[in-house]
Amino acid sequence: MFVDNGRAITLSDGILMNTFEALEPEMVAAFHSGKAEHGFPPAFDIGPLPPLWVQHSSSSRILRWLDEQPERSVMYVSFGSRTAMSTDQIRELGAGLELSGCRFLWVVRSAKVDREEAAEIEELVGEGYVERVDGRGLVVREWVEQESVLAHRAVAGFLSHCGWNSVIEAAAAGVKVLAWPRMGDQRVNAEVVGASRLGMWPEEWAWESEGLVAAEEIGRRVKEVMHDAKVGEAAARVAMSAAAAVAEGGSSDKSIKLLIEKISK
Structure with missing residues (x-):
């Protein structure tokens, strides 16, 4: 399954990654520069996807x-x-x-x-x-x-x-x-x-x-x-x-905007 999925990635137009630059700077930089693996499509770090602040009650x-x-x-x-x-x-x-x-x-x-x-x-x-x-x-x-x-x-x-x-x-x-x-x-x-x-x-x-x-x-x-x-x-x-990554102007915010720009063309 891992091998099949890995090969299928190269056929896609892009990869969405639930991570952010400050957490994995070397990995994100490698994907952005094309050094991660030859033939990989563009990668977009758009995380963290879960809400940063969760409104919870004491019901449980x-x-x-x-x-x-x-x-x-x-x-x-x-x-x-x-x-x-x-x-x-x-x-x-x-x-x-x-x-x-x-x-x-x-x-x-x-x-x-x-x-x-x-x-x-x-x-x-x-x-x-x-x-x-x-x-x-x-x-x-x-x-x-x-x-x-x-x-x-x-x-x-x-x-x-x-x-x-x-x-x-x-x-x-x-x-x-x-x-x-x-x-x-x-x-x-x-x-x-x-x-x-x-x-x-x-x-x-x-x-x-x-x-x-x-x-x-x-x-x-x-x-x-x-x-x-x-x-x-x-x-x-x-x-x-x-929090800074997903805020206006943050690394993930920029990646999302770049993604929207690419798929809007």
């Missing part, structure tokens, strides 16, 4: 819980809808979050999006876990409106598999990322997280099916990211760059 229990937490105190933990973890790794992750001492919102999944989630939360995280972390951690298995969560004042960090949508949404919200890529293009995306200073990527953490990452290591890294003020300041600068 998740947002109500976040409303009760101190500002910039919560680590949001989610690995998307297409990444599943083994029960053993879920238990290590849960123990690591508990050891970190940090507040967290954890979306637990053991099945991929097109498969039914059969196990109860207690079966996945262990008996008594939800009660032990009550007040400091909220563990859910339901669908989460991620943009609203990332835009919430209480959320400071995002432990993520680094799907591209998640990276872009975190960048737009100025939420620092602790990258844990699991498969596909996610390692490439995690490199962007590190290079842009949006967050950090422990490169030694296991790839899908390569073994377990221990609870102690997870807890140490979560605590490190949550308490690192410099990472937070860098993530805030990325968000400012994202």
Whole structure:
């Protein structure tokens, strides 16, 4: 599929990219200059596509819980809808979050999006876990409106598999990322997280099916990211760059106008 799609790209009149110049300056410059790959059509960086500011209410229990937490105190933990973890790794992750001492919102999944989630939360995280972390951690298995969560004042960090949508949404919200890529293009995306200073990527953490990452290591890294003020300041600068990109005269704004000009001819 990747090979077929890659060949099909060269037959198109242009490529729309959900990214922005300040996030990936070398990549964007390479596409604009034609140095990325011979024969590629023009590329237009028009991101971030998600809204920079999300108007959210406290209608759901998740947002109500976040409303009760101190500002910039919560680590949001989610690995998307297409990444599943083994029960053993879920238990290590849960123990690591508990050891970190940090507040967290954890979306637990053991099945991929097109498969039914059969196990109860207690079966996945262990008996008594939800009660032990009550007040400091909220563990859910339901669908989460991620943009609203990332835009919430209480959320400071995002432990993520680094799907591209998640990276872009975190960048737009100025939420620092602790990258844990699991498969596909996610390692490439995690490199962007590190290079842009949006967050950090422990490169030694296991790839899908390569073994377990221990609870102690997870807890140490979560605590490190949550308490690192410099990472937070860098993530805030990325968000400012994202807002500037789509503002009048910004890099993405210029790309959109150039696109409109080309297709209007």
